[in-house]
Each structure stands twice: as C-alpha cells, then as structure tokens.
Amino acid sequence: MEKSFRFSNSHADYQARDAKSVFGWRYSPRIVFKAGKGTKLIDLDGNEYFDLTSGMMCMVLGHSHPELAEVIREMAGTMVHESSWYSNPWAIEFAERLGEVTPGDLKVVNFAVTGSEANEIAMRMALAATGKYDIVSMIRGLHGGSLAVEALTSVGGNRRKSLGPLMFPAKANALLPPYCYRCPINRTYPECDIACLKSSEEMLEFVTSQNIAAIMVETIPVPGGMIVPPKEWLPRLADLAKRWGALLILDECQLAPARTGKMWAMEHYGVTPDIVTFGKGLSAGLAICGTITTPEIAERTRGNAGLPWAGTYSSDPMPAAVALKQLDIVLRDKLDERAERLGQFAEARLKKLADKYECIGEVRGKGLYRMLDVVKDRTSKVPDPVMAERIRYNAALEGIVAIAVKHYFRFAPPLIITEAEIEDVVGRLDAAIQRAVDGFPRDVDVRESSSLSIGDRPIAAE
Numbered sequence: 179m180e181k182s183f184r185f186s187n188s189h190a191d192y193q194a195r196d197a198k199s200v201f202g203w204r205y206s207p208r209i210v211f212k213a214g215k216g217t218k219l220i221d222l223d224g225n226e227y228f229d230l231t232s233g234m235m236c237m238v239l240g241h242s243h244p245e246l247a248e249v250i251r252e253m254a255g256t257m258v259h260e261s262s263w264y265s266n267p268w269a270i271e272f273a274e275r276l277g278e279v280t281p282g283d284l285k286v287v288n289f290a291v292t293g294s295e296a297n298e299i300a301m302r303m304a305l306a307a308t309g310k311y312d313i314v315s316m317i318r319g320l321h322g323g324s325l326a327v328e329a330l331t332s333v334g335g336n337r338r339k340s341l342g343p344l345m346f347p348a349k350a351n352a353l354l355p356p357y358c359y360r361c362p363i364n365r366t367y368p369e370c371d372i373a374c375l376k377s378s379e380e381m382l383e384f385v386t387s388q389n390i391a392a393i394m395v396e397t398i399p400v401p402g403g404m405i406v407p408p409k410e411w412l413p414r415l416a417d418l419a420k421r422w423g424a425l426l427i428l429d430e431c432q433l434a435p436a437r438t439g440k441m442w443a444m445e446h447y448g449v450t451p452d453i454v455t456f457g458k459g460l461s462a463g464l465a466i467c468g469t470i471t472t473p474e475i476a477e478r479t480r481g482n483a484g485l486p487w488a489g490t491y492s493s494d495p496m497p498a499a500v501a502l503k504q505l506d507i508v509l510r511d512k513l514d515e516r517a518e519r520l521g522q523f524a525e526a527r528l529k530k531l532a533d534k535y536e537c538i539g540e541v542r543g544k545g546l547y548r549m550l551d552v553v554k555d556r557t558s559k560v561p562d563p564v565m566a567e568r569i570r571y572n573a574a575l576e577g578i579v580a581i582a583v584k585h586y587f588r589f590a591p592p593l594i595i596t597e598a599e600i601e602d603v604v605g606r607l608d609a610a611i612q613r614a615v616d617g618f619p620r621d622v623d624v625r626e627s628s629s630l631s632i633g634d635r636p637i638a639a640e
C-alpha cells in the first residue's frame with residue numbers, strides 16, 4: 179500500500195491555523211513540530227524525524243543539548259538582554275574565543291543578530307576602510323535577505339523580483355562561479371587553469387565603476403549549489419582582490435564552526451580574508467551572528483559608516499553565553515575532526531545512492547555538509563527540481579526532515595550524528611528516492627517552499 183501522511187485532528191487544526199495566520203514559506207505537508215532531541219525532531223503526533231538540516235544549519239550539537247539547556251536555564255534567571263551600549267562577560271569571552279580560533283589577525287568582533295546584518299556590517303567596513311563603493315560578489319552567491327545584501331545575492335527564484343531601485347546600486351555580481359560540474363564557460367578542470375576567474379577579472383573592469391571596496395564571497399557557496407571551489411580558486415581570488423586594492427570578505431554563515439571538517443572553511447584553502455562573517459552554526463540557534471576583522475581595520479573604520487554597528491539585540495548576554503558554551507564544546511569534542519571523518523563515511527554511502535539512481539547527478543560538499551544535485555539524467559545534467567521535491571517529500575514520509583531548494587537536496591545533520599544514524603538515514607533516503615523515481619507523489623508544486631525556488635513558472639508533473 180502507498181505510504182501517506184496521517185495527521186491527528188489537533189495537528190491538522192494547527193496546520194490550518196498556520197496557513198491562515200503565519201506568512202511564511204512552508205514545505206508540503208505543513209508538519210508542525212513540538213520538540214527536538216539530539217538529531218531528531220518530534221511532530222505534534224509524536225512521530226520522530228531525523229533533522230537533516232540541523233534547523234537552519236544552526237543546531238551543530240543537535241536539539242536540546244543538555245549542557246546548552248543548562249546555560250539557557252541559568253541565563254534566564256541571570257540576564258537575558260541589556261542595552262547594546264553596555265557589555266557583559268559572556269559577549270566579551272565569546273568574542274575572545276572567536277579571536278582565538280580564527281586565523282591570522284582576525285580578532286575583533288562586531289556582533290549582529292542575523293547573517294544578513296553581519297554581511298551588511300562587513301560592507302560598511304569595506305566602504306569605510308577603503309573610501310571606495312563597489313562591492314563585487316559572485317553569481318550563485320547568497321548573503322542574506324535585507325536589501326543591501328540581497329543586491330549581492332544571485333541565486334534566482336523570486337527573491338529580487340519587483341525590488342527595482344531598492345537594490346543597493348553600487349555593486350556587481352561579476353564573478354563567475356567555479357562550478358566545475360556545470361562550468362559557466364564550458365571548460366574542464368584542471369586544464370582550464372581556473373579560466374572562470376580570468377574571465378571574472380575582465381568583468382570587474384567592464385561592469386564595476388572600478389572603485390572596488392570589497393569582493394565578498396561564500397568560501398564554499400552553498401545555496402547556489404554547494405560549489406566547492408578548486409584549491410587554487412580562493413588564493414587567486416585573494417590575489418585579485420589585493421591587485422584591485424579591495425578587501426576580501428568571506429561569508430561563512432553556512433560553514434562555521436567545524437561543519438566542513440575545519441573550524442572555518444577558509445582553512446581548507448589557506449586563505450585569511452580581511453573580514454569574515456558568521457551566523458547560523460556559530461549562533462547555536464539563538465541569533466547571535468557577527469563580523470570579525472583585524473584591530474587595524476576596526477580602528478580605521480571607527481566612527482565612520484555607522485561603525486561599530488549596534489542594534490537592539492547586539493551582544494545580548496543569553497545568546498552570547500549559549501554560543502560561547504557551544505563553541506567550547508565544539509573545541510572540547512573536536513567536532514571538526516568528527517565532521518571530517520563522518521563526512522567521508524556519509525559521502526561514500528551517498529555516492530552509492532548516486533551510482534544506483536540516474537537522477538543523482540553528483541554528490542558535492544565537504545565534511546558533514548553534502549548536497550545531492552538532482553538531474554533528469556547524468557549525461558544531460560539538466561536540473562530536476564520536481565524530482566528533488568519528490569525526494570524531499572518521500573524523505574519526510576520515511577522520517578527525515580530535509581531541505582530541497584531548486585534541484586539541490588541538502589545533507590547537513592547535527593555534527594553529533596553517529597555512523598549508525600548515517601546508515602539509517604541513507605537507508606531511508608534510498609527508499610525515498612526509489613518512490614520518487616517511481617513517480618510518487620504525482621503532483622508537486624515547488625513554488626511555496628522557498629524564495630529561492632523556481633519563480634513564477636508553474637512546474638507541471640510529467
């Protein structure tokens with residue numbers, strides 16, 4: 179018999195109320211969760227699901243981690259919030275610890291609440307430090323949804339539709355992505371000698387005002403397709419930034435801490451930028467993000483471009499205490515090494531799925547952040563977002579909560595996942611992909627799941 183979702187009356191009632199009262203993106207069906215424990219989420223009917231995206235890639239230690247729960251309880255009775263024009267020991271220690279684990283002279287933290295805000299602080303820093311205006315980003319990069327960083331984001335869907343002149347004007351999505359699986363200039367690595375970067379340099383001259391304050395990229399662009407750059411790409415990009423007198427800003431919101439097998443993904447490439455931004459994973463899910471730069475840049479920009487930036491919740495004590503504790507646990511338990519080891523374990527198993535199913539074009543990623551590129555067939559590599567959504571839907575039926583955006587299916591479990599759990603998850607994915615390949619569910623609408631999805635085009639089931 180065909181598997182299907184069955185929700186209790188009270189669960190169905192919440193689903194209907196959610197649809198009516200909350201204006202948000204939702205996957206179908208609207209599963210409503212009441213708890214999270216370790217690597218799992220529990221829905222209103224008590225069904226358990228593996229959380230394959232660690233919330234929004236934030237829950238590095240999984241849900242309801244006992245040591246973090248203890249800090250939250252303690253801080254709830256000590257101090258939750260204070261004026262951001264005063265300080266507290268937890269924010270100071272979190273900043274110091276970040277300075278200790280970040281390469282080079284990146285030692286000073288300007289706290290923010292979201293990754294978007296952190297990236298906008300980085301932009302302010304670049305303008306203030308250089309006196310220039312252009313911020314150059316990469317096609318397929320994503321840096322957030324507030325309007326200035328939306329202008330640096332180019333991942334398609336309806337994100338920028340109708341925003342018109344609200345887009346920050348002095349910018350250029352001028353860099354071609356080092357997307358070897360679908361090379362933007364139809365070359366092959368390594369014979370290409372990173373030709374995409376050479377073409378990009380010409381673009382910098384042609385499409386900017388040549389007043390480049392900064393080049394901003396994700397170290398490994400994730401939402402745009404888990405584009406793991408060849409090893410030469412980032413060092414050469416850093417040289418290029420230097421030649422143009424521009425700062426290099428790396429956005430590691432998706433990547434730090436430890437997810438890729440190193441504390442920071444930049445460590446895979448031996449590049450230290452002028453500014454790095456963090457969010458998600460380093461926040462421990464409590465919305466403490468930020469921008470790390472050198473003492474020299476911080477001092478050079480002080481009092482200019484609204485810097486240092488402080489919003490209502492910047493450096494609040496409770497999130498700082500929790501994020502600090504989480505970072506200490508990541509270091510104590512060497513979760514970078516664990517992500518590297520288990521990432522290889524997961525990759526080997528996911529690649530077996532790719533061997534078995536023609537619709538998995540490639541498995542890309544590093545450490546415990548992998549992505550299945552879902553295609554019509556391996557030869558044409560034509561993206562198949564309908565199949566990706568079918569897989570996601572069937573994964574939920576198999577007890578896995580996952581994100582599929584466009585034709586990219588993400589594998590980003592909490593870093594505490596075990597080998598046995600990975601085996602279990604991959605077995606369930608196997609069943610989910612098989613049912614998707616068999617054409618179930620027939621009707622799929624990918625438009626409601628995310629602003630990154632397909633845009634206005636209705637996707638018909640074949």
Ligand SMILES: Cc1ncc(COP(=O)(O)O)c(C=O)c1O
Nearest residue numbers: 292293294320321322431432457
């Ligand atoms: C690479 C990257 N940078 C920045 C952001 C924005 O973070 P936030 O949603 O916290 O503003 C995101 C969000 O997905 C992201 O993926």
